[in-house]
Amino acid sequence: MKGFKRNVIGNAVLATAFCAGTQAWGSTHASDYPTHPLQIIVPSTPGGSVDTLTRVIGKRLSQELKQAVVIVNKPGAGGTIAAEYVQRAAPDGYTFMMGTVASMATNVSLEKNLPYYPPRDFAAVSLVAKQHLVLVTGPKFAAKSVADIIAMAKKHPGKLSFASAGVGSAGHLSGELFKMLAGINLLHVPYKGVSPALIDVINGDVTMTFASTMTALSQVNEGKLHAFAVTSEKRSPTFPNLPTMEEAGVKDFVSTAWYALFAPAHTPPNVVKKISQTVAGIVREDDVKKHLASDGMELVGSTPQELARFDLAEIKKWAAVVKAADLKK
Known part of the structure; x- marks a missing residue:
């Protein structure tokens, strides 16, 4: 009977890992979290769009959480190096990654031996921005x-x-x-x-x-x-007079570079929820929007569940494109 209960609990953990993580909360309680600095891993070199976005969000996150947020650049292999690092990090709510469409969607189909699978190995936190x-x-x-x-x-x-x-x-x-x-x-x-x-x-x-x-x-x-x-779903503020590809006659054409926060699988759900809600508030701020407008960023903000669904849809969409084009790195 005890073995049966353990199996039921184990299956429940696996079923919900991607949306929020389900490791026992341990000492990470919403009331006192965070108690020491957080780190956000960036899959690119300093100075690029994803790095700039992460530093702007990280600075405001630090102010809101009253705790240091350290930005760590780990470029290379289309984001795989950064993703592997976060995948192996402790799921304690202190390590996050600014994932990209490459590292969290297209690489699933492009890379022959990708050492991780996003829906299994990461907890979705928030879709931050699109470009x-x-x-x-x-x-x-x-x-x-x-x-x-x-x-x-x-x-x-x-x-x-x-x-x-x-x-x-x-x-x-x-x-x-x-x-x-x-x-x-x-x-x-x-x-x-x-x-x-x-x-x-x-x-x-x-x-x-x-x-x-x-x-x-x-x-x-x-x-x-x-x-x-x-290539966006709606017309771009940068080119307001241009149609979208779909308006121009290419049905279902949407292609965007996107950036989203992920954590290691099994990160406590209360932590995921707190960071997600904090980021959602930050991206609505006028100063943040203005700061990132020069990079053509459309700030989004989402729940963990919305990001999980979005990422799965992106994985499936780009898998079909990669298959049709017979692409492999």
Whole structure:
């Protein structure tokens, strides 16, 4: 009988691990948590968008919790190094990760031997922000709309091309999603970074690319790039006159870079809830929104359950794209 009870409890723990974690609360009580500094692991080098976002949120989190929040950069392997570190950390509510669409969704399908599976190995905390992309071409390209691009691609299969910052990057997967949903054949041209990709698009050596809205903004304003549509669900404040890809005729097209807080699986649910609610309040603050607007961030805030559902949906969506394109790193 005792063994049976233990099995029931064990199964319940596994079933709810991803949404909030279910390790015994131990000494981590909501009333006195946190009692020492927290750390947020960033899967990139200092200075980039995800690092800037984490430092802004971390500073306010520190003020709200009245405890230091240390930002630790662990770049490399598309976020895998940072994720592995957090996966193996003690689930005591003092280690978190600013997960990305790569580390927590696309790598599941792209990496052959990924050492973790997000729904099993992490507790979802809060979806913090999204960053949108925009479809752009060089100024001399003849198309005037997304419909024109699709028509040209269908008339000349494989003749049009799209640049990206590398295999598995947001721009690459957005291009593959475009191919899949529009039923067209485009040639992928990977580069080692965003800048060389944009230069060749501007020069007309490559037809198009999906670039972050803030990266493309100045080039579009200067007439060096022609913008067609944004990849978000709603129109972007950065390009308010541009349609979304779906409005432009590509049904179900949504592709965003996103950033979310995760903790090791089995992190106490009271801790997850407290951090989630605190972050949700922070991202609603006008000063925080203004600070991050220059990076094109759309601040979100979510419950742990909402993030868990969102991440699972992203894993499934990008798995279909990776399979259709026959991609593996």
